[in-house]
Amino acid sequence: MSEFVLELRGITKTFPGVKALDDVHFQLKPGEIHALMGENGAGKSTFIKVITGVHQPDEGEMYLNGQKVEFRNPKEAKNQGIAAIYQHVTCYPDLNVTENIFMGHEKVQKGTRRILWKEMHAEANKLLRELGANFDAKALMGTLSVAEQQIVEIAKALSTNAKIIIMDEPTAALTRNESEELYRITEKLRDSGTSVIFISHRFEDMYRLASKVTVFRDSKYIGSWGVHDISNEELIVAMVGREIKQLFPKTEAVIGEEVLSVENLGRTGFFAGVSFNLRKGEILGLTGLVGAGRSEVCQALFGIEPADKGKIRIKGLEKKITNPQQAMKQGIGYLPEDRQQQGLILSWGIDKNITLPSLDHLSSKGWLNKKKEEAIASSLSKKVSVKTPSIYNLVSSLSGGNQQKVAVAKLLTSDLDIIILDEPTKGVDVGAKSAIYEIISDLACQGYGVIMVSSEMPEVLSMCDRILVMREGRITAEIDGKYATQEAILEAAMTN
Amino acid sequence: MSEKPTAKVSLSASIARFREVGLLGFIILMSIVVQLRNPSFLTLENLNDMITNTAILSILAIGMMLVIITGGIDLSIGATLALSGMITALTVGAYPNLNPIMAILLGILVGIVSGGILGVIISKGGVLPIIATLGMMYIFRGLTFMVSGGKWVSAHQMPVSFKGIATGSFLGINNLILIAVITYLIFFYFINHTRTGRQIYAVGSNPDSAKISGINHDRIIWLVYTLMGGLSGLAGVLWVSKFASAQGDTASGYELTVIAACVLGGVNIAGGSGKISGLILGSVLIGILNNALPLINVSPFWQMGIQGSIILIAVILNALVKRGVDLNALMRRKI
């Protein structure tokens, strides 16, 4: 018998054109809570998918209780006692808790195949009691809070007799109290001998729960430490790894008069009491954990889901913004976070995508002017240096970085003062990142006020003149870009 | 983690209960008003007529509920009903000694084949339910006219044993009612106590999760349209037997009455939820409405407008209630 319940050695996984995992190791003891940390894109999710049988590794071995295993599909991993709980809960809102727990492995009577509801309800309630939940198994899933739904997901994992439970950023959408409850449950699991792999961006989670921490960076294994054997600073260096302030071509722009001021903005259930201002030529960073309400604030400014409290002033005049057209008329542009779903029409050419927001300027009395359109599209496409043989090529044929450049070009067609960029470099390769930073820097120099929402510390620290940190729907800190440090931001983002 | 779990559970439960109690209350209130205006309403004869009518409607409503739970809709059932009714009527006309049970089975078979074809078109052909069922409605209707040569099958062409299906009784209970009750028991068991039945709800509630849980999505979609077809086939035989006539335009537009019964009974038009108990109340309410309006001298020409308004108001109310619940959930989030 091995001392490890799960061990992975030299795992490598290559996708066409990219090495997602490069010679990665991992060891998990029985009854251990093991934190897995690393930046976005470090390879954590691919690693999880290898363990749960969604992906098969190209090289390397996996051992379960000392026995070599190979999972061909998720079901095999499930049968071996491995369960994963994802950040976005996948549930059936119209069905009750019991059914959500047992979907796919219902208890049925032998012979008649009748579903044994009583037994299932009883077992579900027993699991819920063990987890300290105080709602009934007959409650409808859709009426529960996100935190309660997560408990159901854990109960689901336990109902399959999982010995290893993987939690992928389970605290991201939870409030402080809710997180506290989750910690308690996770500890309970540990005490009953279940091993937990806990993925989180919050240092708080790690210190509170884990006994060991493993760090990945750029698809590689960096190291494993006892949680108390490594300092905060050392851990950050291990995660970030490179000298910050490279590849960021930030030129100092002249900061002018105020273009936007927001006072006590709020939207029920998402954010409250948000106040800040933005000046010409300034890059204002808006950071915090995923789910802190950053995108919601920006979407309220852009009129996608309007705020229900507070005031928005543009160039000193109070404005009501209830839809994106109004926002654009007031000079606000928005680059959405999800460029494939929200930003672009993938089945269209580059030209038509670029001109969509400004069709009114490119037409006379509603008639399209194809020549004018073509001229604008090709000049803007050059300006943001989209790499393509023709502006008529479909956007779906471009790489992520080039798609993002097209999305940025869409903003430049209108007469804007304020540009809001929501995670502008998410899922973009390093080369294209640098090009996008250059464009952002350029925008500030031209006198736009820029709000940049980002989870990536290095880009926030290097690009922003001022940084706002959000936590649980409120702004918890405002830091001058010159004096900002990673620690200060993390502290404001994670602790009260 | 959960500040007021008990309050939450009771909120959702109370809305569901409110709907059913409300429907029941409305039914009773309406019956009283109608009875005061026209004493012939609550007579044994009229009640019998009303309940047997409702029996056919409620059988169809079960199938429609399953279809709507998966997020679909079926506009072809009136035509399927007519087709199976016509084929059965022609068959018993030609072979008067045919056992009534065989006639019922024949009707169900015609329905299953019709529904099965429709199911394949929707699940494998990727045709939107609204378009596929609209197309099949015309095909089935056309076939009905073709097999009958455009003629009616009238009462004197049907053997007494066949007409007895609807008029006869067993242990003092009308056959139609008996058949409806048996159908309800079977389907109650099926959708609540078998894995396949629960998978119908899972597919409607979250199709993506259902695929991850290993549920065969296409098979479930095919199944609900086939079941719907089978029930329409059954209803076709009962209909023709009850009214003792089969025509090309039998039950034309009846699918809309069935949809009205479903949405009134609380079946969510967006899929995922719907209960047998609600269905019974919805069917009974529509049944009473159809029976009572003529009795209180409402012109039959108002019936269509009233029915359409009922559907629209019911779905809008369902949507508003849902909004209220969602807003309530957001308000409870502490920031």
Added chain:
Amino acid sequence: MENLSKKNFSLKTFFLQWEWLLVLLFILVNIINTNLSPYYLNFNSLRDATMTFLDKAFMVFPMVLIIILRDIDISVASIVALASVIMAHLYSLGVPMEMTIVICLAVGAICGLINGLLIVKFKELSAVIVTLSTMIIYRGIAYIILEDQSAGSFPEWFGFLGWGYVFGIPFILIAFVVMAIIFGLLLHKTTFGRRVYAIGNNPTAARFSGVQVDKIKVIVFTLAGIMAAITALFLTSRMGSTRPNVATGYELDVIAMVVLGGISTAGGKGRMVGAVIAVFLIGFLRNGLGLINMPAQVLMIIIGLLLIIAVMVPNLKPKVKLKTKAVKSQSKQIAG
């Protein structure tokens, strides 16, 4: 499609378009018809044949827009009935004909507007259930007004709409061509049309790009109501009188013509010209089958089959294409 025809133009892709297939089918139908009946191929009879099926074709134009928007409207035939019944009823009450025509158009516009507003205000409800309800309500109102009566005996000049000729060409054909050009230009040459395509392809991205999704939907559904009222004018003129059950099942014909014209029910794709060809294809098919005394019921079956096959055929092919595309974009995402 537009991109292909503009820059990466090649004869192969040009001739592989759906519209050419329709033209071929159209020629085929005419050849068969000619062989079936010696009276078929005759200018006058062909010309007059168009008058029999063009009345409902006016609803094809807005339906193209609606299906590109990923919606559907099955209430159009009921709007025809309601507009027609109100017009006839008011005329019988002594309202001047000119006035009733204006009211007919207004009724259509209001019905369409109600559909549009319900759809954008209650986004939880699909266009299917909204237009299904209003389909019943609109026809229900028509029954309330006329019950089982018919109304008619319009002034003689009103018959010109459906029966008249201008320079030897049926007036209805001229009106159809004019409308086809207007709607073709609207869809393909204006910012409005471009925005309709944007919504059909990706409603979220369209909204984030400042497209007024709700406003455009309301306009399109209102247009559908107005065109249904125009159908009511031509239809009533041809029939000389009207009843509440008039135009029953027209929605099926209209939707069949649109999807046969290559407008995808998945939204965002298709061109006006395809739908126009499909109008004549189905029209002449009916005409030919009528010449050999094919019963109306067989026609119903044929139209139903055409509708389902037209939707199914393109669905069977792109599945393979989509799969390879999905793999590609996935690998790109990881790489990018």
